Structures are given as C-alpha cells and as structure tokens.
Amino acid sequence: MITTQGLEKSYKDVKALRGLSFEAKDGEITGLLGPNGAGKTTCLRSIYGLIHADQGTAMVDQIDASQKPLEVRRRIGIFPDKFGLQERLTAREHIAYFAALHGLHGKTGAEAVQKVIDDLGMQDIADRKTAGFSQGQRMKVALGQAIVHQPQNLILDEPSRGLDVMSTRILRELLYSLREQGRCILFSSHVMQEVAALCDRVVIMVAGQVVAEGTPQELCERTGQSSFEEAFVQLIGTEEGIML
C-alpha cells in the first residue's frame, strides 16, 4: 500500500507538488493521471526516497520513505522515468544483478531470474547483450529488473511509452496477474485511454495537486460526461492539458 499525505516540493522557482495526498491500495491498479509537468515523476521519486519532500510524507506499507529509504526500497519495484540498460550485460545478467542487490544470490537468484524471464516471455533474448534491443525488448528487461524480487508494491512511471501492441499486451497481462496476487500497483501516465482501460482507480493530478479520485466510471458520472476523455478534460480545466 502506498499513501502520500500533503506532499510539497519546490525547485528554485517552480512548485512541483502542492500538498499532494492520495492512496494506492493493495490488490488494485491505481493510475496517476495528469498532463505533462503535473508533478507525476516528482511524486513517484519522493515515494522511493530519491527526492526529499519539503513538507508531508510518502509511506509504503506504513514506512516513511524519508526516514527509512532502504526499508521502503526493499518493498517496491520501480520502473523509472528514465531507464537505461547496462549495454554490455545480457538481459539475464542484467536482471540477476538487480536480484542480487535485493539479496537473491546463487540458486534462489537464478530461479527468480528464470521465473521473470518466463513470465515476460523473453527466453529468446535472455542471453543476448542488451545493446541494440528494441524499445519493447528494453521495456521487458526494465520490467524484469523491477519485479524480480517479487515486491509487494510496483511503481511504474509511464510504462507504456513507445510500446507496440504486443508489448502493451504483455505489460497489461503482467499488471493483471500481479493484481490477482494482491499487490499494489501505482502507475503514472498522461494517456487517458490507457488509464481508463487498465486502472481500477484513477487519481487525476494537475499542478501538483489531486483534483479528482475514483474509478473511471465514477469520474464520468461526477462530471456528467459520457466519455472518460471529456471527463478528464473537464477535470483538469483546459483543453491543452497544460495548466499552472
């Protein structure tokens, strides 16, 4: 479970987060939806403790990220905003490296890695070096390194950018199966169709604040719009999707 309470963060002259509060429950896929520059990435980074909020708290399974960042990081899997691969390692070595960083060594580690490779259907690329991988293949490796330690919470920052249909399907299947296992999934996106199709609950944020929260269905009803897209536009209050 991931909760944030009144998160505030400002960079020099920009206020990225202005009292952001929301909750992502176990066994649900929660979408963090907002236009570009809404503060989604800043929010996720403060959950895993790379950014220190000026005010407020971010908690993972009731543990404060700013107090015990290592404890929090053991409980989450991350698909970051920017993911680069170690191009001289094979996909398998790559995933095994991060498994080892989570304390999965030797046989346990190898088994965990093999399971992820099977789950993501990457047997064909597992022993190739990651240099020259396609966007979809790179995404699989990045997902693999995020979930190899079977974290209770999964945080994905715009996971579907640049993916083709097949890769998007794999991603969707993976998220559904993780939800079945009762895990907490939080992902950010600025593509509303994706969020509407995938998420159980949506948190719409604009300019560092939550403007609406609920199931896609509820949001449509609340705004009186028939499509989720119209509901989204009405909620963020501008057609361009950019607002300060």
Place this chain on the structure above:
Amino acid sequence: MKSLFFTIWRKEMLDAIRDRRSLMAAMSYAFFGPVLMAVAFMAIINDAVSESDVYVNIEGAEYAPAFVDFLGSRRIFAGTEENKARDIDVIIPQDYQDKLARAEMINIVVRADYSVRSESSQRNRVETAIREYSSTIAAQRLTLRGISAEVIRPLVVDKQDTATKESRAALILGTVMVFVLMAIFFSGMNVAIDTSAGERERNSLEFLLAQPIPTHWLVMAKAGAAATFAFVGAVLSILMIPLVFVFVPLEKLGIEFSLSAVSQAQMIVTLIPLALLASILQLFVSFRAKSFKEAQTYISLVMFIPVAVIFGIEFSRVEHPLLSVLPVTSQHQMLLNTIGGQAINWLHVGVGGLVTLALTAILVWVVTRMLKSEKVIFGL
C-alpha cells in the same frame, strides 16, 4: 553488506572487461610506458657510449700530416665517398709547419653550425682532440728547454666517483618510476568515468540509486572496481620493467640494474592505497559531470595535478620532509629508493599509506553525500 559490495564490484568488473576498447587503452598505457623508456634508453646509450668514427672535412691536411695522424688515432677522419663528412670543417693553415718550427701560435679553424645539437658531441670530440695535441706539443717544447712539463699543470683534478652502481641506476631509472605512477592514474580512468558519468548518461543511475543499497557501499564498490584496474595497470608496468630492461645494455653506462621479486612485491603493496585514492578522486570528479565527454575533460584537467607533481619532483629533485608522507610523493620516494638500492624508511611508507587512505575515506564520504543530493542525482 559485504555481498552487496561484491555484487556491485563484480558487475562493474564484468562490464569494464567487456569494454574491450577502454580495456586496451588502459592496459596499453601500463605496457607501453616501460617499453617506451627502454627504447629511449637504448638510443641514449648507443649515442653516449659508442666511440664511433667521426668524419669531418679536413682542409690543408697535406701541411700537417702528423696532426692528421693524431686525429686519426682519436678516430676523427677526413670524409670520403662512402663516409660522408659532417658539416664540420677543420682548416689547417698553409704556414703550419713554419709557425710550428718558430713556436708561434697556430690557428686551427673549426667551422661548424654550433646550434645543431645533434652534432655537439662530435664538435666536442674534435676540439678535445686538438687541445690534447696542443698540450702534447707544449709538453715536448718544455722538455726540450729542460723544464718539466708539470710546471704548466699546477692543479690536476683527481676524479673519485662515489656514485654506486645502484645510485647511478636510480638517476636514470627514476624516470621509469614516473610511468608506473602514471599507470595508476590512467589505467582506472575509463572505468571510473564509465561507472559514474557513463551510468548517468545511460540513464541507469536513477534506478540504481533507488535500489536498497547504502550509498557508501555503492561508492566504495565502484571506486573498488576502478582501483582494481588502476592497480592491475601498476602491477603490469612494474612486472614489465625487469623484462624490458633485459634488452637495454645498461652495463655500458656502468649501471647495474636488478629488481628482485621481493622489491617488486613491496612496490606493489605500497601502491595499493594510491590506486584507491586515484579512483575515488576520479569518481568524485566524474560524478559531477553530466556526460562521458564532460567527465573526460574534467578528469584530464584534474589528473594533470598528480602528473605535474611527479614530473616536478622527478626533475627538480626537491626535498622536503613532508613529501615523504604525502600521497603520490611518498609512494614516489619509496619507488625511487627501491630502485636506487637505498634503505627504505618503512615508517614513512606506512604513514604515507595511512595519509593516502585517510584522504580516500574523506573522499568516499564526500561522494556519498553528493549522491544523496537531488541536484547530483538528476543533474539539475
């Protein structure tokens, strides 16, 4: 925690070893440094030692056959078709015999371009030979007049060389030690950049820092990987020295050179702290850079400092008590003493090592703090 260190270290090593190009670049430095020096020494020795024949233009040889014979005994000959004369003219005046008979002063002209450095030893040999012949004649004239030749040599220099063979070797081989120290600073450089600025450029730094790793272990493991390379570079160049110097005829210079396995091992151990310091210093610099290129620029500027210090000390031979316990200089002194066959002050070496390690620890702390700052992580 230890297993975290080894996990990261092993991964960085694997990564670096697979990067063939930078691996070659790193190791070639350690390899070619001593080889280059050996080749240079061979050239110097051949030039300095071999009393090769000197061919010059001798004008008016017919006026002074005895003088020309004397020059010949000093291996200075007139140029011929096969052996072209150098641009050195020795001109004997027409009235040589007359003046000699009347005991007047004879001008022997040595005409050459004195700014040509490559011929300076030949010019010197010609002049020395002429002076020698001149004093021979002077001595004979005095003897004819019943005066001992010793009258005109009131002071004689009695040269007693106290240089041992080892100390003479140190003078020359000290320059080789500069290469050993530089190998430390250059062999690990690419790895240090790749593991820091490279990691940022690949966009993999954020994910790595979001793993449950205490930051200081991450820093130490990365520095450890770079230091391993630096260390291997130094070991390689130390092992190379006796191998390549087998081919250099050092005995012609009266230099006896031997480097026992024990001395080599002592040198290698002494260099461990320096390898650590060099690597953490490189990490410190390149974590501040946003890209690989930028890091290379910064590092080459920073690496200029130890290199300048080493060269400065090597050529100026400054001495100061502090130098024997400071990083870089203390290790340099130890290497010099070893190769010069002098006693090694292990207290100095030990203190120097500790100072180096302390500085390394401080830098680890600084880099750890840097990696906790949002500015550095996201390159803001």
